[in-house]
Amino acid sequence: MTVWGMVWMQILERQCKVLELTQLGCGDWTMTLESQGLAEQVAAPGQFLHLKCGPGQLLRRPISICNWSARRDLIRLVFSVRGEGTAWLSQRQVGESLDVLGPLGKGFSMKSGASYLLVGGGIGVPPLLGCAVQGGGACTAVLGFRSARQAMLLEEFGQACPGGVRLATDDGSLGHHGFVDALVAQELESHPGLYAGVLACGPKPMLRAVASVCARYEVDCQVSLEERMGCGVGACLVCACPTVDGGYAHVCKDGPVFPAQEVDWNA
Amino acid sequence: MHEPSMAVKLAGVELKNPVVAASGTFGFGREYSQFYDLSELGAICVKGLTAAPRKGNPPPRIAETPMGILNSVGLQNPGIDAFLAQELPFLRRYDVKVIANLSGDTPEEYGQMCEKLSQAGVDLIELNISCPNVKAGGLAYGTRPDLAAEVTRVAKAHAGATPVMVKLSPNVTDVVAIAQAVADAGADALSLINTLLGMRIDVASRRPILRRNTGGLSGPAVLPVAVRMVWEVSRVGLPILGMGGVSDGDSAAQLMLAGASAVAVGTACLADPYAPLQVRDGLRDIAARQGLSSVAQLTGAIQPW
Numbered sequence: 001m002t003v004w005g006m007v008w009m010q011i012l013e014r015q016c017k018v019l020e021l022t023q024l025g026c027g028d029w030t031m032t033l034e035s036q037g038l039a040e041q042v043a044a045p046g047q048f049l050h051l052k053c054g055p056g057q058l059l060r061r062p063i064s065i066c067n068w069s070a071r072r073d074l075i076r077l078v079f080s081v082r083g084e085g086t087a088w089l090s091q092r093q094v095g096e097s098l099d100v101l102g103p104l105g106k107g108f109s110m111k112s113g114a115s116y117l118l119v120g121g122g123i124g125v126p127p128l129l130g131c132a133v134q135g136g137g138a139c140t141a142v143l144g145f146r147s148a149r150q151a152m153l154l155e156e157f158g159q160a161c162p163g164g165v166r167l168a169t170d171d172g173s174l175g176h177h178g179f180v181d182a183l184v185a186q187e188l189e190s191h192p193g194l195y196a197g198v199l200a201c202g203p204k205p206m207l208r209a210v211a212s213v214c215a216r217y218e219v220d221c222q223v224s225l226e227e228r229m230g231c232g233v234g235a236c237l238v239c240a241c242p243t244v245d246g247g248y249a250h251v252c253k254d255g256p257v258f259p260a261q262e263v264d265w266n267a
Numbered sequence: 268m269h270e271p272s273m274a275v276k277l278a279g280v281e282l283k284n285p286v287v288a289a290s291g292t293f294g295f296g297r298e299y300s301q302f303y304d305l306s307e308l309g310a311i312c313v314k315g316l317t318a319a320p321r322k323g324n325p326p327p328r329i330a331e332t333p334m335g336i337l338n339s340v341g342l343q344n345p346g347i348d349a350f351l352a353q354e355l356p357f358l359r360r361y362d363v364k365v366i367a368n369l370s371g372d373t374p375e376e377y378g379q380m381c382e383k384l385s386q387a388g389v390d391l392i393e394l395n396i397s398c399p400n401v402k403a404g405g406l407a408y409g410t411r412p413d414l415a416a417e418v419t420r421v422a423k424a425h426a427g428a429t430p431v432m433v434k435l436s437p438n439v440t441d442v443v444a445i446a447q448a449v450a451d452a453g454a455d456a457l458s459l460i461n462t463l464l465g466m467r468i469d470v471a472s473r474r475p476i477l478r479r480n481t482g483g484l485s486g487p488a489v490l491p492v493a494v495r496m497v498w499e500v501s502r503v504g505l506p507i508l509g510m511g512g513v514s515d516g517d518s519a520a521q522l523m524l525a526g527a528s529a530v531a532v533g534t535a536c537l538a539d540p541y542a543p544l545q546v547r548d549g550l551r552d553i554a555a556r557q558g559l560s561s562v563a564q565l566t567g568a569i570q571p572w
Contacts, residue, residue: 011301013540052538058486059331060538101540228327228476230336230537233301235294237314237343238329247322248343253298267325 010041011104011233015097019074021090026145026152028080028123029090030066038100040070044107045130046201046224046257049077050232052099053085060101061085062229062252064201066126067133078126078153104232105256108222110135114196115163117142117187117219119180119210121202122150127224129153131199132160140195141165142183144206148174181209188217195219200260211260221260227251242267271554272561273547275309277529278430278456278506280390282309282364285523285562286547289510289533290315290368290393290434291340295354296361302540307547309529310364313354315395317369318376320346330467330476335486335512336534337465339479342370347380351387364390368434374418378425385429392429393508394422397436397461409436409461412448419452430455432508437489437496438464446500457500458508458531460493486534487512494525501526501567514542516549523550523565 014036021031038049042065050060066078081087092098108127110116114137118128121144132139140163145151147169157165166183167175176183184198197220200210207223214221230236234253241249242264249255249262273284288296290312296305305311323343330337344350347369358365367389371377377394384392396418397409408414415433422431433449435442437460446457462483467476475481493511501507509527513519514535522530530550535542554562 013302057331058334058336058534058538059329228329230329230338231292231298231540233298233540235298236292236329236338236537237294237323237340238326238338240323240326240328240343242325248326 009043011102012036012038012041013099013101014038016075016100017097018092018094021092021094023090024078024152026150028078028152031077031079031089033075033077033098033100035068035073035075037073038102039068039073039075042068042070042075042103044109045134046107046127046199047103047105048256049075049100049102050104051089054088057085057088059230060232061089062104062232064127064224064256065103065130067130080123101232105252106254108199108224108257110137110199111196113137115139115194117184117195117198118161119184119198119200119202120144121180121206122146124202124224125152127201128199129156129160132157137196138162140187142168142180142187144168144180144202145170145174147171179209180206181213184210185213185217188213188219197222200224207260208265211263211265214260222257223260223263224256225251225258225263226256269555269560271551271559272563273551274561275529275563275566276506277508278391278432280310280364280430282529284309284547285519285529285550286543287312287366287508287529287531288536288543289531290366290395292533292536295350296358299536299540303544304361305358306362308363308543310366310390311358312366312368312393312531313350313358314344315342315368315370316344316347316350316380317342318347318371318380320344320349325478327476327478328482330482332465332467332484333488335484335488336537337467337477337482337484338462339477339482341479347383351383355387355389366391366393366432368393368395370395371418374421377418378421381422381426381429381431385425385427389429391432391456392422392426393432393434393458394418395434395461397434397438409445410439412444415445416448416452419449419454423453432456432458434461435459435496435500436461437492437511442496443499443503446503446505450503450505454505456506456508457503458510459500460489460496460511463489463492485511487514487518490518490521494521497522497527498525498569513546515546516553519546519550520553520565523562524567524569526567526569528563528566
C-alpha cells in the first residue's frame with residue numbers, strides 16, 4: 001500500500017555510482033552521479049540529496065542539486081568541504097557507489113519561460129545554475145564571493161544566463177567591491193518589470209539583505225535556507241526555520257526554498 | 268532453516284514483530300509511508316503529544332557526536348486534539364499498533380490526555396516523564412520516585428482499559444527505584460531509555476552547537492547504557508520496551524536478552540528510513556540461527572556471569 005501516489009514526487013534511496021569527482025579552482029568539489037532514477041524525480045531546481053558520508057558519520061549530509069538530466073540519468077552536485085562528512089565525500093573514487101536519498105525538499109518555483117534574477121553567495125551559488133539551465137527563461141545572475149579565488153562556475157553561468165553575470169567580492173578582487181544586494185538593487189532599479197522574481201541562495205545575512213531589497217522594489221523573492229538537519233524527510237523536526245507567524249517551518253520538507261516574506265529574519 | 272515466529276506481546280498488546288518506531292524520530296508515520304508499508308512494523312510510537320500545540324525550541328536543534336546525536340526539539344507537536352483528528356485516522360489505515368507518547372505539565376493534564384487517548388482507542392499509552400518543562404521543574408517527574416508514581420497513578424485512573432507504559436529517564440542515580448515506584452503505582456510496562464543529557468561545544472566560536480546549550484544524546488553511543496539499565500530494571504518484573512542505540516539485529520537482540528519484550532528504533536531512522544525493517548530482519552536471522560521457534564524466547568534469556 002502506498003499513500004504517496006504521485007510518481008513525480010517520489011523519494012528514492014539508491015546506490016549511485018560516482019562518475020566524476022574533481023576539485024574546482026576555488027577549492028570546492030564537483031561530483032556527477034549516475035542517479036539510478038533519482039534525476040527523473042527532480043521536480044524543481046533547489047531540491048537536495050541526502051548522502052551517507054561513510055561509516056564514521058551517523059547522519060547524512062544534505063547537498064543541493066546543482067544540475068540534472070533525467071534523460072541521461074545524471075545529477076551534479078557541487079559541495080565544499082566543511083567537516084568530516086564532506087571531507088570523506090571529497091575523497092571518493094570514480095566508480096564507487098554512494099548511498100543517496102532524494103530528491104528532497106521544495107525547490108524554486110519558476111514560471112516556464114519567465115526571466116529571473118538569480119542571486120548566489122559562496123557555496124549557495126551552485127543550485128542557481130540549475131535554475132538558469134532548467135528554467136527555460138532568460139535569467140541574469142548576480143554572484144558574490146569572498147574574493148576572486150573563491151569564484152566558481154562563472155563560465156557555465158555565462159553560457160546559461162543571456163541576461164549576463166554580475167559579480168561582487170567582499171575584498172573587491174573581482175567585480176563590485178561589496179555585497180550582492182547593491183547589485184540586486186541596481187538590476188531591479190534599471191529593469192523594472194523585467195524579472196518574474198528573485199531566486200536567492202547563500203548565507204543568511206545575504207539572504208536577509210536581498211529579501212529587503214526585493215521588498216523595497218516589490219519583486220517576488222524566494223530564498224533557499226540552511227539548517228542543521230536530521231532525517232531530511234520531515235519526520236524528526238530538527239531543521240527548524242523561524243517563520244513570521246511565530247512558529248517554525250522545516251527546511252527539509254517545507255523548504256529549503258521559502259517565499260522570503262514567510263521567513264522571520266529577526267529571529 | 269525454519270522461520271521463527273516474530274510475534275511478541277507487550278503489556279498484553281500483540282505486536283506482529285518486536286520492532287517499534289521510537290517516538291520523535293518517526294513523526295506520525297506519514298513521511299516513512301512513502302518508503303514502505305507501515306504495516307510491516309510491530310508498532311509506531313508517535314511524536315510526543317502535549318495538551319496544547321507546542322512550537323518547539325529555536326534552532327539549531329541537532330548536533331552530531333561520536334556515534335550519536337544530541338537533539339533539542341522541545342516537544343514540537345500539533346497538540347493532542349489535532350493528533351486525534353488528523354493523524355490517528357491516517358495511522359488506522361495500517362495494520363500496525365499505535366502507541367501514543369504524551370507529556371503533561373501536571374498530573375491532571377496527564378490524566379485528561381489519557382482519557383482522550385483511551386477513548387480514541389490507541390493501543391498503548393507511553394508516559395514521557397522526563398519532559399523539560401513540567402510543574403516541578405527540570406526532569407523532576409522522571410527523577411523522583413514519588414512524583415513518577417503520582418503521574419502514573421493519575422494516568423492509570425484515566426486510561427480505562429488502555430495499558431500505560433512509563434518511559435524512564437537514564438539521568439538518574441537509581442533507575443530501579445523509579446521503575447519500582449511506577450510499578451507499584453500500577454504501570455503496565457516500562458520503556459527505556461530516554462536520551463542522556465549531553466552537550467557539544469564548537470571550539471572556534473566557544474558556543475554550544477545546540478541553541479538551548481544542552482540536549483538529549485541518542486544513537487549507538489548509548490546502547491551499552493540502555494542494555495545495562497534494561498537488565499537492571501528487568502528485576503521489577505514489568506514488560507519492557509527497550510530502546511537506545513538500536514541499529515541492527517545484534518543491538519536489538521542485546522536489549523531483548525537483557526529483558527526487553529520489544530525494541531524501539533529511533534536515531535537509526537534518521538540516517539536510514541528502512542532501519543526498522545533491517546532491525547526486524549536482523550532479529551529474525553538471529554532467532555533462526557539460534558534455532559528458536561519464537562523471537563520472544565530471547566527476552567530475558569541473558570546468561571549473566
